[in-house]
Amino acid sequence: MLIIREHDRYSFRNTIRAGCIHECWLFLNELSKDVNGEKVRRDLADGVLLGKYAYSTRMALWKIFRTRYFNISCPWVRSELILASQYGPESPEFISLLYLYFILRDKLAFEFVVEAIWTKWLAHDLTIGSEDSSRFFMKLSQKNDSLPQITAESKGKLIRNTVSTLQDFGLVTGTKHRTISRPPVVPRTAFHLVQLLNNEGFSGKEIIEAKDWRIFLWDQQDVARMLTKLSQEKWIRYEKSGNIVNLEICDEYSEKTV
Numbered sequence: 444m445l446i447i448r449e450h451d452r453y454s455f456r457n458t459i460r461a462g463c464i465h466e467c468w469l470f471l472n473e474l475s476k477d478v479n480g481e482k483v484r485r486d487l488a489d490g491v492l493l494g495k496y497a498y499s500t501r502m503a504l505w506k507i508f509r510t511r512y513f514n515i516s517c518p519w520v521r522s523e524l525i526l527a528s529q530y531g532p533e534s535p536e537f538i539s540l541l542y543l544y545f546i547l548r549d550k551l552a553f554e555f556v557v558e559a560i561w562t563k564w565l566a567h568d569l570t571i572g573s574e575d576s577s578r579f580f581m582k583l584s585q586k587n588d589s590l591p592q593i594t595a596e597s598k599g600k601l602i603r604n605t606v607s608t609l610q611d612f613g614l615v616t617g618t619k620h621r622t623i624s625r626p627p628v629v630p631r632t633a634f635h636l637v638q639l640l641n642n643e644g645f646s647g648k649e650i651i652e653a654k655d656w657r658i659f660l661w662d663q664q665d666v667a668r669m670l671t672k673l674s675q676e677k678w679i680r681y682e683k684s685g686n687i688v689n690l691e692i693c694d695e696y697s698e699k700t701v
Contacts, residue, residue: 447515447639449548453583453590454510461604462611464541466493466504467512468532475525511545520544523635535627542612543632546658547639552605555579556614557657560623564660569622571615576605614660625660633659633669634678638692647688 469492473483484505486492493501512524523540530536546553559579560571580602584590593601609615613626640650656666667683670690674681680691 447517447520447544447547449550453550453587461607462541462545463504463507464538464611465532467508467541468528468537469493470508471525471528475529511548512541515544515548520635523631527631536629536631538612539626539628539632540635542614542626543635543658545608545612547655551580551583551601552608553658554583555605556609557654560609560614561657561660564623569624571606571621571623573603573606576602614658623660628659628669630669630672630676630678634673637670637673637679637690641690641692647690648686650690651683651688 527537527540616624670681673679682689
C-alpha cells in the first residue's frame, strides 16, 4: 500500500503561502501537455514558468507543489491531478482534488478541520478567523510536548495561513467577515477518498463512519448520498440495509491504488 497521508507528525510547513491554486494549475497544466516533468521543473526554476515571481518565491512554490502533491508516489494520483487541471483553475474538479490531497498531507490542517471547524459547524457557529486557529494551536501545544519548535513569526504565519488556505479551497468564505462553508466536491474527488479508505483497510460501514468525510463537512447521510451516486456511476458497488453496508470498488478501478 502506498502511503498518502502524512499524519504521523506535525510538519508546520504551511507558513509560506496559502492555497497556491492558480500557480499549481499552471504547473500541472504544463504537465498535461505531455511535457517532461523535469523540464517543467527547470522551466519553473529558470522563470520560463511563473516568471513574474522572484526566484526565491518560485523555489518556495516548487517546495509546496512537491510536498503537497508530487511526493505522492502513486502514478494514478498524479495523472488524476493532471487530468483535473484540464477543467480549469477555478473548477470544482480541480480545487476539490487539490484540497483533498493538501489536507490529507497536512496533519495540523486536517485536525483543525475535523475537530475545531467540525465542532463549530455542528453547533451552527459559522464564524471563523485566525483566532480560532490560534486557540487550536495553543491547545495542541499544551497537550503535545513533541511539537516542532518554530519562531514566533513563523507561528503567526502558520496561524494566518491555515485559515487563508482553507478559504482558497472553499471551506471558508467571505473577506471582512469569514464564515465556514461546505467546499465544492465532485464525485470523482469523493471516489479518491473512498479508494484511500478502502486501501487503508476500511470496509462497508467503517467507510461511511470515517471522520475523514468531515473535511467536506459531511455527515453520514451526506456520505451515503454520495456513495449512492458513485454506485450509479458504476465506480463502486454499494448497498445499505439497516446497519449492514456492502461496499466494493468496481473491477475497472480496483487496481487504482492510492
